[in-house]
């Protein structure tokens with residue numbers, strides 16, 4: 001799949017088929033995350049691959065019932081990936097914590113690679129971190145930045161609208177149309 005096609009057709013997937021994710025494919029996806037850019041190449045991330053049904057349920061319990069991705073984590077996705085990061089291992093500039101960006105970039109690379117391989121994912125950030133940490137024995141000094149279910153999509157979700165380019169791109173100075 002061409003990169004632009006992957007960018008255009010990726011969706012947040014919240015319903016999955018029971019089909020497993022083969023080990024070699026999973027390795028490819030983890031490698032896509034591994035080669036992401038990061039602050040001073042510090043690679044502050046860790047990924048926990050969860051397949052155990054009970055642990056997935058525990059992770060789902062860290063999510064509010066209203067979170068639309070909860071059922072995917074609890075029941076349908078064969079794999080859940082927990083994205084962790086060490087804030088001390090990344091940089092901070094003008095009050096901006098770059099571990100969030102580092103981790104987010106790695107996760108997005110994984111998600112795009114997953115989509116190119118025919119798998120679905122969904123960013124999840126609406127969860128109780130303490131509960132999610134407990135589920136996977138994540139140390140206190142590490143953060144869980146996000147989770148994603150991973151598996152074969154039940155169907156391709158519809159496209160969500162995006163702002164027009166004219167609303168978000170300026171020329172030379174703030175507010176000047178391109």
Ligand SMILES: Cc1cc2nc3c(=O)[nH]c(=O)nc-3n(C[C@H](O)[C@H](O)[C@H](O)COP(=O)(O)O)c2cc1C
Pocket residue numbers: 010011012013014067068069122123124125126127157160
């Ligand atoms: C940082 C972040 C956190 C998100 N958290 C959740 C979440 O907790 N639950 C959920 O169902 N979707 C979550 N999403 C998915 C967004 O709702 C989704 O990306 C957006 O609606 C656009 O849809 P699309 O990804 O299909 O293009 C999150 C996305 C991002 C980037």
